[in-house]
Amino acid sequence: MSSPPVAIEEGISALVFSCTTRYHYFENVHHVDHELLSTFDHMTARLEVSVLRAACWGKAIMTGYTAWQQQLRKHDGGRLELDLDAQTLIFIEP
Template structure:
């Protein structure tokens, strides 16, 4: 549903708001799950942040996504030149949990 909505609005390029009807449908779809505690504004932020990150990854031709749980932010950074040049694949997704420390990543 969100993908169909985004495709009607140029993959949310320049969009700062999600229609309330879409947010209401999301709320009704997740009403029986743990995530039902989230408000429409939370879903709006998540959708817009996710599409912003996706567009940046597309424009960069790849990269890394850092998720900072305490600040609820996504940051996209390009691959380091050494890894990109040698075909190395770093973790595509890193999450900094509320504990304030990076997770252990295993090859």
């Protein structure tokens, strides 16, 4: 059985994926819907990540989907390097 934080993380991932499929994987979308971000706030209220603002969630989601849409798909693969301290996501060609 999954721990509550793991289950919530999986739920957030499922919600984001469901939302992105309706919007063509965020192609030509520049922000995440406020209602979705508000849902994350409610889902994570009792977890360490509850200190994150909605803008942080939105930036993380858009950064990830931008990398996937504009880099990984365009180059038919590759590698992403994430630096959480610097808040950067770098694409490296295959």
